[in-house]
Amino acid sequence: MSKLLIIADIEDKCLATPRGLQLAEAMDLKPEIVAFVYTDLKRLKLDAKAKAGVKKQIISERRDSLTKRIEKYAGSAQGVKVNVIWSEDVAQWICKRAAGDYAAIVKTRHQSESVGHLSTDWQLLREAPVPLLLVSEKKFKKNAIIMATVDLDASSREKQNLNIEVLLTARHYAEMLEAELTVLCVIDVPTVLSDLDLIDPRTYAKNRQWELQPVVEKLAKDSGLPVSAFKLKRGPIAKTIVSEANAKRARLVVMGTVGRRGVKAKLMGNTAEDVLALLCMDTLTLKP
Numbered sequence: 001m002s003k004l005l006i007i008a009d010i011e012d013k014c015l016a017t018p019r020g021l022q023l024a025e026a027m028d029l030k031p032e033i034v035a036f037v038y039t040d041l042k043r044l045k046l047d048a049k050a051k052a053g054v055k056k057q058i059i060s061e062r063r064d065s066l067t068k069r070i071e072k073y074a075g076s077a078q079g080v081k082v083n084v085i086w087s088e089d090v091a092q093w094i095c096k097r098a099a100g101d102y103a104a105i106v107k108t109r110h111q112s113e114s115v116g117h118l119s120t121d122w123q124l125l126r127e128a129p130v131p132l133l134l135v136s137e138k139k140f141k142k143n144a145i146i147m148a149t150v151d152l153d154a155s156s157r158e159k160q161n162l163n164i165e166v167l168l169t170a171r172h173y174a175e176m177l178e179a180e181l182t183v184l185c186v187i188d189v190p191t192v193l194s195d196l197d198l199i200d201p202r203t204y205a206k207n208r209q210w211e212l213q214p215v216v217e218k219l220a221k222d223s224g225l226p227v228s229a230f231k232l233k234r235g236p237i238a239k240t241i242v243s244e245a246n247a248k249r250a251r252l253v254v255m256g257t258v259g260r261r262g263v264k265a266k267l268m269g270n271t272a273e274d275v276l277a278l279l280c281m282d283t284l285t286l287k288p
Contacts, residue, residue, distance in 0.1 A: 005098050005130075007090075007107040008035040008066055018073045019135045019282070020106035021080070027176045029103055032081040033070060037062045038088045059084045091123035098130045104284070109134035109276075125257060125273060125285055131169065133284045134276070144251035146174045149184045149241050150219065151256070152212045152232075158288045162256040165286055167223035170254040173284070182248065183230045185216065186240045205234035238274035245279060252282045 004027075006020030017033060024031040037058055041051045063084045070080055087093050098105050105128055110121050124132050148170035150163040167183065174181035187208045189201045209232050220227045233240050245253050257272035272285050 002029055002101055002103040004029040004031050005094070005102045005105045006031055006033045007094065007105065008033050008069070009108045014069070014108055015135045015137060016106045016108040017069055019133075021070070021074050023106065023133075023177075027103070027173075030079075030081070032083065032102075033066065034083045034085060034094075034097070035062055035066050036085050036087055036090050036093075038086055055086060059086060091120045091127065094120075094124060095127050095129060098128060102130050104131040104133050106133045106135065109136050109283070121276075122273065125276070128287070131284055131286045133282060135282045136280055144177075144179050145248050146170055146177070146179045146181050146252045146254065147184055147245050147248060147250040148181065148254040149186070152185045152187075152215045152219075159256070159258075162286065162288045163219060164222050166254055166256050167219060167225060169284070169286060171223060171225060173252065173254065177252075179251070181225070181229060182250075183219075183225065184241060184244050185212070185230060185232045186237045187212070187232055187234045188237050189234060201234065237271050238278065241271075241275050242278040245281060250281055252284060253279060254284045254286070257285045257287055 004020055004024045006016050006024075008014055008017050020033070021031055023029070039058070041054060044051060044054070046054070063082060066082060066084065070082065074080060085093060094105060105124065107121065107124065110119055121134060148166055150166055151159060154160045154163055170181055170183075173179070187205045189204050212232070216230045216232070217227060219225075220230060231244075233244060235243070241253070241255070244250075253275070255272055255275065258270045272283075276283055276285075
């Protein structure tokens with residue numbers, strides 16, 4: 001049985017624990033809940049043995065509170081693996097752990113990125129080896145809508161394969177959660193050419209839709225989805241995805257991300273990060 005890695009957050013703000021347990025039950029995954037604690041003990045004027053005792057006490061108290069929270073949602077902590085990790089580098093630990101037999105990482109979503117600080121969410125978005133589910137306050141309900149989004153202009157084999165993986169994953173989630181699945185394909189009109197009146201946006205989008213129809217048909221065939229599930233919309237990619245997700249009241253958006261790292265990521269980012277900055281619902285991201 002595959003496992004689901006659930007990252008427990010501060011008790012009164014943690015959405016990942018109940019959502020992750022619900023998902024694990026629906027998809028027959030073994031849940032593992034991990035919480036992190038850390039404080040600099042060097043400032044304490046204690047010997048090594050005393051510091052070890054303080055560390056042990058902090059971990060024990062966090063484990064007790066976490067177990068009580070699990071029992072609140074699952075009825076019993078039996079069958080749920082619980083880990084409390086003493087670590088300051090949360091993202092690195094999660095990525096290393098998730099490299100095993102895990103179907104996904106579930107984490108409460110936070111939007112706290114600045115020039116000098118890269119949030120754990122953004123680090124996981126770029127480096128996690130398995131799909132990352134960032135959950136928001138809106139609860140997931142049966143018969144809700146799951147929206148997948150793919151890049152019809154993907155030219156490399158890697159990105160084309162990612163499109164298929166996004167569709168198959170979204171289909172699996174929709175089936176397990178008894179949700180309707182819709183696939184959004186955004187036609188991005190070149191802004192520079194449009195501003196210079198070198199192209200008419202509507203005519204351009206209409207021609208592109210006709211040109212991309214064979215791509216849609218192939219994706220539908222390869223993913224086992226009906227062509228009718230695919231919707232083509234014109235507009236800026238990130239804003240159009242967010243607008244369509246809000247209009248359909250989607251409870252989960254599934255998309256691929258290129259996962260750039262380092263300076264390149266800081267300067268360029270990617271569509272998934274632009275979308276996450278605007279979305280207010282659960283988002284599942286996959287990398288090539």
